[in-house]
Amino acid sequence: MQKIKSFLLKNGPLLATVAIFILVYAIGAQLYPTMKKPQVFFNLFINNGSLLIISIGMTMTVIMGGIDLSVGAMIALTSVASAALLQKNADPVFVMVLMLLMGTALGFVMGCIIHYLKVEAFVVTLMGQFFARGMAYVINESSITIKNEFYNYLALTKINLPFFEKAYVYIPTLAGIVLLIFTFILLSSTRFGRTVYAIGNNEQSALLMGLPVARTKLIVYSFSGFCSALAGIVFSISLLSGYGGYGQSMEMDAIASVVIGGTALTGGTGTVLGTLFGVLINGIIVSILQFNGTLTSWWTRIGVGALTLIFIGIQSLFYVKKKD
């Protein structure tokens, strides 16, 4: 009994997230029978591929007690920059590597400013956001189409899934899933992962324990930059274009997914697995709105905002109990 109680307290927010996801999906399936098709479920991964990737990076940052508001703008910058380079007939693989390097470098610079100059993370990353979006518009004011064979191939090749009939995902969809598994292992069973949690709980004591705080922080912000660049690549593949207005307020969707996934914004607790379900909940709300057809897009925003608030409430409930 005690074990069950402690298990519930430990994994409460995560379980609540999974339960809500199943509940919302069940309601949706009752209302719209077509939602029972497996492809609708896999569409969640296809449509939210880039959101999942930035949310993974965001999860790590938030667990460490930081935040990264620049991810949405980074998607825009990556998409425009890669589209502009591809227009000049650059090698697609080279472009991708360059974009990942750029994202990592920007994340690293922000991490340096946050850590060494002791400026608050959200101010620095807000600046990063405006910088990235501004640069995206400097590269090109309007939308650029990508006409590259390799990008087309990535965008249009379906991978049929083994156990489901007529169910498929696209190649870029796999990127998020691979990254999810990688990050899950990294956070749960490596020394680096434990350090991230330790810093999130108390940076001062992590430092006094002799943990490499500076290195870990820089790696985490660089990783977040890497994730947002990867998300930008996935985004530009799925739309086959680049534009400075892409990914508007996507950072908020990512933060909402992270919070709905049971990660506390105060840092120190949370899992990427929860974030996956957070992203799926986000996606299912949008799907239901699309199936409905009459509800309009602003209800998504209001709905996501309300859900975030509810989950912050649930979290504070659980953590208060934990302390007792």
Next chain:
Amino acid sequence: MKNNISPFTKFRQSRIFWPLVALLLIFIFDGIYAPGFFKLGILDGHLYGNLIDVINNGAPLVLVAIGMTMVIATGGVDLSVGAVIAISAAMGAVLINPAFGNELISNDILTQNVSRTPLGLIVLANLAAGTACGLWNGFLVSRAKIQPMVATLILMVAGRGIAQLITNGQIMTIYYTPYFFFGNGYILGLPVAVYIVLAVLGLAWLLVRKTSIGLFVESVGINAESTYYSGISEKNVKLLAYTFCGFCSAIAGLILSSYVHSADANNIGLNYELDGILSVVIGGTLMAGGRFSLLASVIGALVIRTFTITMYTVGIPANALLAAKAVLVLIVILLYSEQAHKIINAVFERKGRSKDAKN
């Protein structure tokens, strides 16, 4: 007092010195590269020119900066100002709209120069909507104990959704002339917006300097817990600061929507949160809270506005300006950051005694 401080030293040490220097530098730049910048003329009985533009267009930002200063002084931040502006503007536009949202409206009904509600009520509704948003933020921060950034982020996202909900997803154009008074009217040759700003600034100044509220705000920003133990309700101080910020944003929304004759829920007041924070930071108020100066923030807002208009005059595209502004904020933050001072000092000291410097 033996060592009398000269008025100049006093001025140099005051908070408005550095923002004024920044403003002066931009003006000097203008004087060299944009000669027509200072030209003032009289048209239709009122003044016009770039400088008037700065104060007229800058009025919403100045208002936001005043509210933001109070919030930042308590150690918080309000990211929802842009969304609150949108809500306030949407409220005004909907109340003016001569037809209800679900009615079939033809163009000639819509473009009539009439309002469904009296002007006073519209203004009141605008202000009430914004103040309610501020109250909500303050409630989340002070009572629900959510970090300010997250609490206001919720409204930042949901707010534009709410504004779209109010306007039914449309960009509403306003044809009611009396409403334009706030953004386009002139009294004694000066824009009405200037008088509104002066009134709000005066009110805020009286509030924080002639009562003890200013002191409370500063003490909450420096140490909320010890403020609580000294018998001051830090919760209510925070609540007041956020509500005031919502109130200021609401007036900004009123002026902005009246200036552009429309309410576009997605774009009105876009990026005002950045500009607001930037103004406060240029004004020398620390992001961590504590001492603040309203006048310095106002000058900070004017610096940004002048900077923006200068960039336009020189011919830099609006979108590239975002990147330039981000760099500007970063430099300012770094200049004010103690850590940067330490590093610079360390570098200079090391140069001085490079012999025994090991790393």
